[in-house]
Amino acid sequence: MSNTAVPIELPVIDISNPHDPAVGKAMLDAAAKYGFLYVNSKGTDFTAQDVDHAFGLSRKFFASPVSDKETCRITPNNRGWSGMHTETLDPEHQRTGDFKEAMNFGDFKNGKAQQPLPTSLTPHESEIADFAQLCNKTCKRILNLLSLGLEMPEDFFASRHDPSSGPTGSILRFLWYPSIFSPETASYKHDKDVRAGAHSDYGSITLLFQRPGQPGLEILTPEGSWAPVPIIPGDQPDAFPFPPILVNIGDLLSYWTDGLLKSTVHRVVFPLEEQRSPNPQDRYTVVYFCHPVDTTELVPVPSQIVAEHRQKTGGLKGDAAVGFGGGAGSLEPGKRPLTACEHLESRLAATYGFTKEA
Ligand SMILES: O=C(O)CCC(=O)C(=O)O
Ligand SMILES: [Fe+2]
16 A cells, blocks of 8 residues: 555535534535545634643643553443553554553543543543533534535434433543654554554544644545645644644444445554654644444434435445445345444454453
8 A cells, every 4th residue: 555645635614603504515525535524623612722731631641650540441341541552453454553552531421430530630530521522512513514414404413422312432532652762662663563553433423633743644545545634734834723623434424324424544653754853742632432322223314315325336235344234224124223332332343352451
């Protein structure tokens, strides 16, 4: 697979009016073409301070002693801390695990985590819960717009992603990728290793928050080459109060829309310019994986646009690479629809069957 090193240009969408069908169409176009887009930081529910604060908490956590992190080691429900090289997102192609640490938070209830927290974060429980709630709010705007783009009732997706109606698979995740100069990355070999292996995300949509000067994300283009994704699109770095949130479609939403929305493969690397930089930085990201309420049945969506896509393409087959298990509209006679929870479990089993310490 070639690496073009030509940065991809993705649209930046203003989501300040989540009821505007024209914005919905623009979002649908980007989701169907690239599976990735930016949302303009101004139209979201976040201030620059909210985002800075979340990154501050993440730094505090990753700088804390391993003995503290170990008190909340990741469990099979996908919540908790995973250490350096614990996760291998692309086991077929990686000789070693990802060069990263991660901390996953599942649903909060009334501001309270439903999992053990390390002592570095316990004083900040409600702040993390608030940030997760803002993420969910922004996802609702995006889901509204995607519904409008598909010419469906605008709350079709959003109403099925409301954590107040039941548990969800949504995860807020802090990630830390040490710089190329760190002891943790001494064994990294260019062209052999990656900081996070190639993968697609599991849920409906993902929000990715990045910091200026900490590049690394690449997406697989429809032409089959790796293209870096700029942290700040365009040539006006001061146009945004904080880097626009990168949004991508996950496997579940791709499955639900019979492959019309693309769940695009992506990975994290050390870009060459970073390897040559006299002052390479660690990469910190904050990610929100938005999932429907667990019991949501993934029935065919009421969209003529999806139905036409299904007719044109013949629908996703059972072993289709994306969507894992075919599309929601290609259900075999006599079979009941998958629930959101079952879809997620099948994807987690496929990834962590290899590496997760039970
Ligand atoms: O940290 C990043 O840039 C990407 C993270 C990611 O793709 C993931 O955790 O699924
Ligand atoms: Fe991802």
